[in-house]
Amino acid sequence: xxxxxxxxxxxxxxxxxxxxxxxxxxxxxxxxxxxxxxxxxxxxxxxxxxxxxxxxxxxxxxxxxxxxxxxxxxxxxxxxxxxxxxxxxxxxxxxxxxxxxxxxxxxxxxxxxxxxxxxxxxxxxxxxxxxxxxxxxxxxxxxxxxxxxxxxx
Numbered sequence: 774x775x776x777x778x779x780x781x782x783x784x785x786x787x788x789x790x791x792x793x794x795x796x797x798x799x800x801x802x803x804x805x806x807x808x809x810x811x812x813x814x815x816x817x818x819x820x821x822x823x824x825x826x827x828x829x830x831x832x833x834x835x836x837x838x839x840x841x842x843x844x845x846x847x848x849x850x851x852x853x854x855x856x857x858x859x860x861x862x863x864x865x866x867x868x869x870x871x872x873x874x875x876x877x878x879x880x881x882x883x884x885x886x887x888x889x890x891x892x893x894x895x896x897x898x899x900x901x902x903x904x905x906x907x908x909x910x911x912x913x914x915x916x917x918x919x920x921x922x923x924x925x926x
Contacts, residue, residue: 783917784885784900790845790915791837791868797922798839804866809833818850821903821912831856833864842920847913855909869913878906 786793795802812832819826830850837845849869851861859872882903904911 783921784898785883787880789870789874791870794837794839794844798844800840802844803838804868805836805838806866807834807836809862814850818912822850822852822855822910824852829853831861833861833869835869837868839920843918844921846916846918849914850912852909855906855911858909859906859911861911869911873904873906873911878904878911881905881910 783793791802810832811829813827814822814824814830816826818830819828822830824830830852832848832850834848835846836843837847847869849861851859856862861869861872864872880902883900884902885898885900898917900915900917902913902915904913
């Protein structure tokens with residue numbers, strides 16, 4: 774199996790990424806919060822969330838680690854009403870997916886792209902997803918890092 778096919782299997786898989794990661798992590802899977810807070814929505818985020826460009830949105834950046842190994846770097850965005858309704862400011866070290874899947878959200882759109890990681894080693898694969906939780910949208914970018922096991926989960 775080529776290296777390129779392995780990431781695609783991870784990228785296009787439906788369901789909870791956190792559950793899949795727990796299946797391949799031999800140790801403790803944990804969420805490391807790098808940053809979170811209010812930022813101004815750029816044109817892409819604003820369009821996806823259905824808010825005006827420049828409005829304040831919640832941005833959360835995390836790394837999902839298996840013990841010390843970084844598996845996934847993730848950045849999420851949500852509008853003010855969604856943050857309040859879904860309790861996103863109180864996630865702490867809980868994975869975003871736990872809240873989204875528990876609340877019965879559905880994935881509206883999904884895509885895959887290769888990106889240049891200026892602060893990440895190599896050129897990680899990225900998937901983006903737009904979740905609809907009640908009437909609120911959440912945009913999620915997930916970068917799959919080199920430490921991710923090269924087998925399907």
